Amino acid sequence: METTELSLQDRRVLNEFQHHFPLSSSPYAELAERLGSSEEEVIGQIKRLKKAGLISRVGAVIQPHTIGYSTLAAMAVPAEKIEAAVKVINRLPQVNHNYEREDEMNLWFVVTAEDEADLEQILTQLESDSGYPVHSFPMVRDFHIDLGFSLDWKHPYSSSNQVHPAAFS
Amino acid sequence: MNSQIDLDAITDADRRVLEAIQGGLPLVPHPYAEIGLSIQMDEEEVIERIRTLQQSGVIRRMGIIVHHRPLGYQANAMVVWNLPEEQIEAFGNAVSPLDFVTLCYQRRADLPRWPYTLYTMIHGKDRESVLQRVQTLVELSPLKQQTDYKVLFSSRRFKQQGARYFNQQRTTTTQNDGATQHHPAP
Incomplete structure (x- = not known):
């Protein structure tokens, strides 16, 4: 338009x-x-x-982290293992975006949970299911808001x- | 950021209201009444709870939420910046108003692997113009060309759906101005 x-x-x-x-x-x-x-x-x-x-x-x-807790998370996965890792990640209903990006840290996804403890548990589970460390980058501040x-x-x-x-x- | 909000004061009834409105108010003459019908609450109570949640800061604003995705832009990159702590605010305030910067978040680092704390989503009509715009931001950064930043173009999208804070099987999608706002990826 x-x-x-x-x-x-x-x-x-x-x-x-x-x-x-x-x-x-x-x-x-x-x-x-x-x-x-x-x-x-x-x-x-x-x-x-x-x-x-x-x-x-x-x-x-809604003010982030009040009625739920979310984070942007990332994993570094070898190119040939991407599809398998994606399958593991996307199985989780709490994952709502999942992008491959051009970097060694190549899988980027958002995880939402009921609270911080719930989120930690999901990320830990994901690490053990996928076999890769999960890096979590929760938001501190939204400049646009x-x-x-x-x-x-x-x-x-x-x-x-x-x-x-x-x-x- | 929300340390002044008393989370324990949010009741189950409040959560039902928030869940019911997370996909948006219905476009009918009496939207709060319709929301109320879906959760067995009368219109006045729905309105009062929203008012209270707004006063306590749980709801930051109520209104028309526009898409912040610039039209006609095909390419985008997430650009992450490693800035000295005391420079983050000034840089964030300087770049977030630019019309090609649709997201601008400060995020926690994950050291030693990932020192980046400011995340910007940069749009452009193609890859080249995105990179040019990144240079505009680099010039606005305190260390200019010495700034430690990374440009992460997205190559594939594997999943995109609205944020789901509540585990009920609702199909509504939402935009929360938080981690999952807008596409492309946050």
């Missing part, structure tokens, strides 16, 4: 409701009131932007695609 295909209303929907979504019986009607449109139109608009891949969902961003997003300068489909001056300050 090109920038020009997004109406002003679309950009407003993408920009203005990333925070403080109404906690009321009819939240989309509240959005509509602010946009000067109707509840039905707003719901249709969000559905359309979702279908276009611009909106992921309407919902909550801490900064907050403004699509006005962050996104290629927004009206301005300039790098924010803060990038160089």
